[in-house]
Amino acid sequence: MAYNTSPGAGYMQQQAGSPHGDGQDKGNARAKGITSCTIRQILQMAPSQGNNWRMDGAEFAVVKIVGVIRSVQEVTSHRTYLIEDGTSQITAKAFGPVNNADLREGVYARITGPVREFQNVRSIHPATLHPITNFDEITHHSLEAILTHLQRTKGSLQDRAGGAGQPASSLLRSHAQTGDLSSLATQLVTLIGSSPDISFDDIRDQFPNATPDQLRNVLTDLTNEGHVYTTHDDDHFKLTSG
């Protein structure tokens, strides 16, 4: 089975799986952010409490996995992708048009979306589904999954002396810190986080010295990295965590 590393971006509008709102029910805490994890972790989670899932004791709204598309089945209303990441396999059911022919068997892809369960079978309803173009993302994603797990189960890196050795700790720290983001990206994250839903036009007004293309490129990177996501159209943004 041959893979393909053709560049490209695939983005789909998700019909189902709206973000969780602030719970007015006392027992329904707000789930936050994107959790990088393995498929095995998704399948091993305890059953959800309503719409909220917990992994390592922390609630989350959306997962991110990186794996190989092993099969694609298309019916009238949706496409079903079977994703395998070396730990297990899971289906991702995508509704709406898919504007990327590179999302085919044998391709490594990054998928973000909420987890759903129906008749004891879990799947992901992808909010984003992109073929990866930088294969170091495979390394990065696994490190993110390890880091997230360790932070949730053993505390933050700052609280733990030693760790897994100098090179590994440095690598984890460099991926964990938002200092990895460019200055413009950091400013965009701050601006987007200050508003419940901000338009691209409002963003552009705040950055008169940046070209629209520069802003678009950085926003695309932030979306791909899971820091922000688009809301009711591609020109409105919301911060993922917070």
Add this chain to the structure above:
Amino acid sequence: MAQDEAPSEYPPTPRVNNSMLAANVDRFVRLVGTVMKINQSTVTIRTSDKGETIVHTNSNAVYAEGDVIEYIGSVQPDLSLVAETFAPFPKSFNMDNYNTMIELARKQYHLFSAVPY
């Protein structure tokens, strides 16, 4: 039967390097390496931990010395790999970071595998 315990069309394939092969004989693994030598259907690769592994492949596979390839296959008693499938990786792939990651992953094996590897 829980979903993660059901028979899978794609069994787990932990990411390993050359030094981990001995602990995974008769198991399917994922091995990434740089092609050093090609001899018909046998390929010698340099793995992420700078070891050398012999991979038995389909002779129709098309790649060249210097290519970075991810193999999925079963580890043989002689620590060679019989490849079921392969994927080309870019030559820019950072093998050092990858090796660090798989060594870390092995210490947190429960995130990646039901059993240590």
